[in-house]
Every structure is written in C-alpha cells, then in structure tokens.
Amino acid sequence: MKKRLLSFAAVLVAVCLVFTGCGQGGSGNNSSNSATENAVKEVLAKMTTRQKITQMMMLRFKTWGTGDAQEPVRQLNESQAELLKSEQFGGVIVFTENMQTAGNGAAFIENMRRANQAGNALADLLIGVDQEGGYVTRLATGTQGPGSMAIGASADTEVAKAFGALTGSELKAVGIDLDFAPSVDVNNEPANPVIGIRSFSDDAATVASMGRAFIAGLHSQGIMTAVKHFPGHGNTATDSHTGLPLVLSSLSQLEQLELVPFAEAIKGGTDVIMSAHIQFPQIEGAKYASKADGKEIYLPATLSKTILTDLLRNKMGFNGVIITDSMVMDAIAANFDATDAARLAILAGADMLLIPQETRNPDEIRSLKAEIDALTALVDKGEIPMARIDEAVTRILTLKANYNRLQLPELRDLAKVRADAAAVVGCKANHDEEWRITEKTVTLVKNEEFLPLTSGGKIVIVCPYTSEQTAINYGINKLKADGKMPASTEVSILCYNGMTSEAAKIAALADKFIAVSTVYDTNDLDPAKTDWTNFLDKLISAVHSRGGKIAVISAQLPYDLARFTDADALMAVYNARGMSKDPGDFSGDVPQFAPNLPVAVYMALGGGSPTGKLPVNVPKLNADYSYSRDILFPRGTSLTW
Secondary structure, eight states, rough: OOOOOOOOHHHHHHHSSSOOTTTTTTSHHHSOHHHHHHHHHHHHOOHHHHHHHTTTTEOOOOEEEGGGOEEOOOOOEEEEHHHHHHSSOOOEOGGGGOOHHHHHHHHHHHHHHHHHHHHTTTOOOEEEOOBBBBTTOOOOOOOOOOOOHHHHHTHHHHHHHHHHHHHHHHHHTTTTTTEEEOOOOOOTTTOOOGGGGSSSSSHHHHHHHHHHHHHHHHHHHEEEEEEETTTTTSSSSSSSTSSSBBBHHHHHHHHTTTTHHHHHHHTTTTTTEEOOOOTTTTTTTOOEEOOTTSSSEBBBBGHHHHIIIIIIIIIOOOEEEESSSTTSSSHHHHHHHHHHHHHHHHHEEEBBBEESSSSSHHHHHHHHHHHHHHHHHHHTTTTSSSHHHHHHHHHHHHHHHHHOSOOOOOOOOOOHHHHHHHHHHHHHHHHHHHHHHHHOOOOOESSSOOOOSSSOOOEEEESOOHHHHHHHHHHHHHHHTTOOOOTTEEEEEOOTTTTTGGGGHHHOOOOOHHHHHHHGGGGOTTTTOOOOHHHHHHHHHHHTTTTTTEEEEEOSSSGGGGTTTTEEEEEEOOOOOOOOOTTTOOOOOOOOOHHHHHHHHHHHIIIIOOOOOSSEEEEETTSSSSSEEEEEOTTTBOOOO
C-alpha cells in the first residue's frame, strides 16, 4: 500500500506553502488576474440564460428509485448521465451512498465529469462533500478523525491544521474539490439537536481560530472550503432538517458571538460560505405565508437579502461564493414552493442552490427541469435581474478558474483512478496520524486517584453498543501490542443494552470499572426516558456499595459529565461511533470508524496522559435533567496524571 503523509512537521510545511490559485488567500476576496478574468468573461458570454441558471445549481445523486424501492447510487445510471449531459450544472455533492469504497467512489466522480464533458460543457463540475470529520463524514472507508469538538479540546490550532490537511489529502485522492467544512457554528445552546460536537466550542474565539486553521489545512491540499451555517446555527434547539428554527438574537449580539468565526474565516480565505435556514426576526422582518398551513413565517437567512447581501456581502466584505444549505430540507421544502424559494434565494444574494430538488427518479428529474424552465422564464421576464445572475455565475466560474476547474480536464483511466484513490483513502499512515491527533483531544475533568489503571487485575468496561465494544477492544489490543499493559491485567468488555436489571450482578464482576456514556440529546439524560442512563445510575451505585471504583467516559455530547458526578473519574472524547470490524493491518477497504473511544481506553489503561481542555461550559442539571444556568465544569477544565 502506498504510504501517505502526514506527520505534523510535514503538514506544517505544507500549510505554510502558498497553494497556487487557492481561492481567496488571506484577503477575503476571490482575487484573479486579468487572464482569469478574461477567461471567465469568455465562458460567461457563451452561456445561455438556462446554462447560467443550471451553473448556479449543485445536485445530488444519493439514491435512485421511488418510495421503499430506493437504492443507493454507486454508479451513474443512464438517466443521471443524460441529465448531466443535457444541462450545464455547477456541480454535484456526493454522499456516503456514493462513496462506499474509495476506488468506486473516485470512479463515480470521474464518470460524472465524463458525462458533463459529453454534453459540451463550458466548465468542469465542482464536486462537493460534507467531510467535517468526526460525526459528519461521507467517505465510507476514509479516515474519520476525532471531530470538531475534539479538535477544539486540543486547544491547539496546529492540530486543527494538521487534521484539515489529512482530510484534504483524502478528498483530493477521490477527486473532490469542495469541502462543506468546517462548521464554524458556536454551540452556545447545549440542547442544540443538530450542531453539538460538530462545533469546535461554545467560545467564539476558539471556533474562529480552529476554523481558520482547518481552512488552512484543507487549502494546503488544494481543497476549496465552505464554512457553515451563516449567520450561525449554534443557538437553536430546532434542527433545520426537520423544522424552521427561530433565533431572537439582535445583530449586535450576533456580532459579539456567532459572526466572529465567520469574519475570521473570511480573513482566512474561505472560498464559499453556506447559509442557514433559520429565522432571525430582529434582523429580517419580512414575512411569507407558509405553504404548510398559511401562517406567516419570517424569511430565513437563506432567503434574506438583509442577511446575505447587506450583512455578509456588504458589511462583512465577503466576495466569494454564497451557497444555500440544501433546499430540500424541511425548513425550506415544507414552507416554500421550490421555484419561489429558489427565486428568493437568488434575489437575496445566494450564488449557488444546493440540491434545489431531488433527482431520485425520472419524475423528479422532470420536476427539476420544470424548475429550471421556470427560473429561466423569470430571468427572461426581468423578475430576476440578469445582472444578479451574471454576478453569481461570474463568482462560480472564477472559483473554478482559481482551482483549475474552468477548463475541462483530461479524462483519466478508470483503473488508475480507482487504484490511486485506494492507495490513499484510509491507509495505515493516515490512521496513524489520526491516532496521534486524537491523543491530543482526550479530556479529563475529574479523577479521584483512580486513573490510570496500570496495576493489573480485573477491569470491566461497559458500553451501550456492540460497535463500541469492537472499538474498545481495538484500543486494548494496541495497548498490548505496544507493551503497555501488565500481563496480570484481565479486561472484560460488556454491552449493557437491555441489562439494567443486571447492574448489581455486573458490579460484582470486578472492583475497577470503566463505563461509556453515549448521550445524543437531552432525553438521554433522564433515566425515565433512557434505559441506558438508568443502568449507569444503578451500576455506579452498586460498584460503590461494594467498595469499587468506576470511571465514566462521556463518548458523545460532553454535557453528560454533569449527569454522572458520583463517578470516581470523568473523561470526555466527543464522538461515540464505534467499529463495524477490527481494521487489522488496514489493507483493502476498511470501514471508517471514530478513533475517540479506542484512544480514550488506551490512555485510561496507561497508554498515555490526557492533555485535552474542555472546549465548552458544562452546566449543572436541574431536578428534571434540563440544563441550568450554573456552570459545573467550566470551559478549559483540564486534568492529567
């Protein structure tokens, strides 16, 4: 297997280099020389109105079929290829369904480029992806990494930069141009159902510095960046995938918190900014009658000229590409007619529409084409000014030109495409680097002379998922392989799903325990609503009643650290995903996994010392398990041994 980057030293050299044509540089502007400007103008002049409209669209081919008969798309079918040939789309965003293996995913992307060229396209496709690292990743065999909140816990921008470069190297290997990352949302609402560990921190300055460093890492590999979700999705308890959030913050409040990381990302040269489907009534007061029930709603940021043009474009000085979040999310699709939503977004200042409609079957393709017809007619009638269209398309074409995507590339041999991608994505060298990065993120917030467990004897580790069992076992096997586990140590790993009534019996198995807590939302904190929480309460009590000790690892949202304060030690690792199978020697396509749990167990049993700092404030819990305003574990809390 081909070895790949990425020692920290190599990464730091790479990110210090100026990547030729790398977007906005440090100025926050899509700078281009006269040759680029002339080339863009030449392409724009050749485009029909319809071609300009489609250039402003980024599609997805995630599944194919109707209803329950839908299947994941792993190769381009005739209908999809014909759609790419017949129109001049700006790009396509790929998903896990398309990227099950590195080789086949790269071939899928190459075949989309071929279909685009077969239609006499005037510019290459942009291929985008949501590869934030951690909880949100799309390369099914890629190096997942510890995730944004874990990176924030490292308190080291060089770690963020290194992981950005590692991520970028794998995206480049499969032919992806644009990463919809990083999320620079400030997670200042612990009950946030959609951001959470996707955020670096609840501190604006931390998010700003980590986000800018991650951008630099991606740029070092020639990958475009799209920060999200403007003007901020961290202060909401509603998920815009399933509802239309409303945030009551004033502009001055946003400027002091949510907008800080976006301003820094602009300075750091982000190429694209993604809008949020969130209502901000103190900033945008215009209303719209929802198609769902006729009730008036405020125009969300995606459809607000006040937010996209007056604020982001004019006041904050962003001159790159503005792209919407997916237009098929319920926040938009459930409340707005698709064509009218597209019209409003374009008039608001959006340059690209992400997934304007689904393309899962011939009927949906016909519906998309009808929307293109309708938008073209609106431009021809002057209801959408041609100047606004030309402005948007010029930005898109300039971005493509800056990354050598304006001209159509030479088509590559598919066998070589597959082999080159497979040699890089998820290779052992990248996973070794991932491990080193993750070691810097493990956070200890309480330790009553319990950890590390280095004296041998019986240890029982309990977790809710069987995939977590596999991950924990991987960490233990690495500890043994590295010669860091005493021969007298005996470790048992149990999955406690459905075993609440057995807590007392399990407590009798040993006098040293490690328990994994996996909390995804506030309901998981309540033992009346979540059996797993009930089990941990009973286990901690039973272990202590027998004179034993127990550590709790907060594996997902760190706010459960306040839930298990009776434990003798508390650690946080910020991503609970396990392993479907042991990766072995990393030969072939290994399913992605989160390194957080195996690294945490490795450390807890003496493999290293934690150095992470809590990146968020953890509030005390009220009697009903809701979050109080009082802080139990302050941001920055950090212990070691």
